[in-house]
Amino acid sequence: MSKQEQAQAETARFSQQVQQGLAEAYRALLAFKKYKQSPVIISRGGQIVAVPPEDMPPAG
Template sequence: MSKKEQAAHINQQLQIGLIATYKAMLAFKKYKQSPVIISRDGKIIAVPPEEMPPARNAV
């Protein structure tokens, strides 16, 4: 496996892990009925988990 292929594989695995983590975080926030804290335009805001975009599938 070349370095380029290896990097692409690692990138794909990272994307899969990040998507799984995002899904788990949203499920937890919905269960606990707590907002997701994000930064938008330099301001810290609380967003209900129902208003967060759904996770995209890995490439």
């Protein structure tokens, strides 16, 4: 395996780890918001919106 191929493989692994970490953080955020019974504040179409955590899509 060349150095370039090794670098690409390492970058792909790192990207996958980051995506898994973000998905886990999102799951934890939704669990916390459900526990505290507080809305998730997001921007939707340039508007600030409070969304119940039950209405948020699951982490995927």
